[in-house]
Amino acid sequence: xxxxxxxxxxxxxxxxxxxxxxxxxxxxxxxxxxxxxxxxxxxxxxxxxxxxxxxxxxxxxxxxxxxxxxxxxxxxxxxxxxxxxxxxxxxxxxxxxxxxxxxxxxxxxxxxxxxxxxxxxxxxxxxxxxxxxxxxxx
Numbered sequence: 001x002x003x004x005x006x007x008x009x010x011x012x013x014x015x016x017x018x019x020x021x022x023x024x025x026x027x028x029x030x031x032x033x034x035x036x037x038x039x040x041x042x043x044x045x046x047x048x049x050x051x052x053x054x055x056x057x058x059x060x061x062x063x064x065x066x067x068x069x070x071x072x073x074x075x076x077x078x079x080x081x082x083x084x085x086x087x088x089x090x091x092x093x094x095x096x097x098x099x100x101x102x103x104x105x106x107x108x109x110x111x112x113x114x115x116x117x118x119x120x121x122x123x124x125x126x127x128x129x130x131x132x133x134x135x136x137x138x
Contacts, residue, residue: 011092012083019080020096023072024104027064028114035110048112058120064113065121069128072097085136090129097125 038045051057072093076083083089101117 007088008092011088013092013096015080015083016076016089016093016096017100019072019076020093020100022079023068023075023097024100026071026075027068028104028107028109028111031111031114032109035112038112039110052112061113061121062124065124066128066131068097068101069094069125069130070132071128073129073132085133087136090133090136093129094122094125097129098122 038048052060073085073090076085076089076093098117101114101121104114105117
């Protein structure tokens with residue numbers, strides 16, 4: 001009997017979790033540095049907080065998660081060349097990224113853009129992963 005979930009066992013989960021960890025670590029470092037810079041510059045902090053509280057803020061959060069998804073695929077392409085990138089691999093990268101972002105929320109780090117994980121941001125991860133990895137699934 002055909003089991004469609006059987007293929008999940010053969011995906012490179014360890015490597016994808018490593019890619020996601022490196023990606024979220026780089027994004028968290030950039031987020032932390034931006035938060036520290038904005039704390040040191042009170043005028044910039046007030047402008048950014050007004051921007052993020054407006055409807056444009058949703059687009060900014062969406063763009064950040066698109067960038068994280070694209071960064072994940074770029075790291076997978078450059079540093080993990082031995083992993084065969086397919087449509088299934090790209091789909092498996094999305095929950096790995098979401099898992100590390102979710103686990104990152106438990107760290108007591110100041111954050112500007114990675115303060116939550118919503119369905120809107122998961123859609124951004126999917127869009128970023130498949131936007132950058134488009135040549136692998138076409």
